[in-house]
Amino acid sequence: MLMGLQHFETEHNDGKVFIHTECLECGAKKVIIIAEKQYIALYARNAHIQDIIPEVAIQDRELLISGICGPCFDRLVSEDD
Numbered sequence: 001m002l003m004g005l006q007h008f009e010t011e012h013n014d015g016k017v018f019i020h021t022e023c024l025e026c027g028a029k030k031v032i033i034i035a036e037k038q039y040i041a042l043y044a045r046n047a048h049i050q051d052i053i054p055e056v057a058i059q060d061r062e063l064l065i066s067g068i069c070g071p072c073f074d075r076l077v078s079e080d081d
């Protein structure tokens with residue numbers, strides 16, 4: 001299943017893309033840096049995110065998809081019990 005990605009502010013520089021993420025829950029900000037070609041592949045949505053940016057931590061990939069940071073995601077999951 002291919003997921004949509006949140007739209008964050010980006011900065012393109014020297015073949016890299018700096019994605020300025022902000023957690024929708026707590027507002028924590030984090031910059032995730034990927035290659036321009038990875039960024040294009042992500043938004044083309046024709047491959048799985050883990051295959052495009054395997055080097056990015058799973059929490060950071062989750063942040064790109066859901067807009068929720070690692071600690072908030074863990075909290076939301078544990079509240080589901």
Ligand SMILES: [Zn+2]
Pocket residue numbers: 023024025026027028068069070071072073
């Ligand atoms: Zn958060």
